[in-house]
Amino acid sequence: MKTFYDVQQLLKTFGIFVYVGDRIADLEIMEDELRELYSSQLLDVKDYQMAILIVRRERQLLKDKKG
Template sequence: MKTLYDVMQLLKNFGTIIYTGDRQADLDLMEEEIKELYKQQFISAKEFSTALLILRQRRNEK
């Protein structure tokens, strides 16, 4: 997993598609979904940390 697209595809695998039209809100919602997937043990610790890193990098780009 290297890009925001990869994170979106990971979420899509679990039936989650996020698009509100607001980039910041999308990133926030994606982060919450990733945290919930990890909490429920659907994704590994490595996937969790990588996804959070990507989301936080994208948030800081603006």
């Protein structure tokens, strides 16, 4: 898993589609969903950590672009 698209595809395998219209809110929801999948032991630690890092990096890029 290397890209944001990969994270979206991972969530899709669990039937999770996130789109509320606000990109930052989407990223926060995705992070919550990843955390929930991990706490339910549906994701291994490596996939969880990589997905969280990718989502947080994407969120930071958006905040830097806006600010």
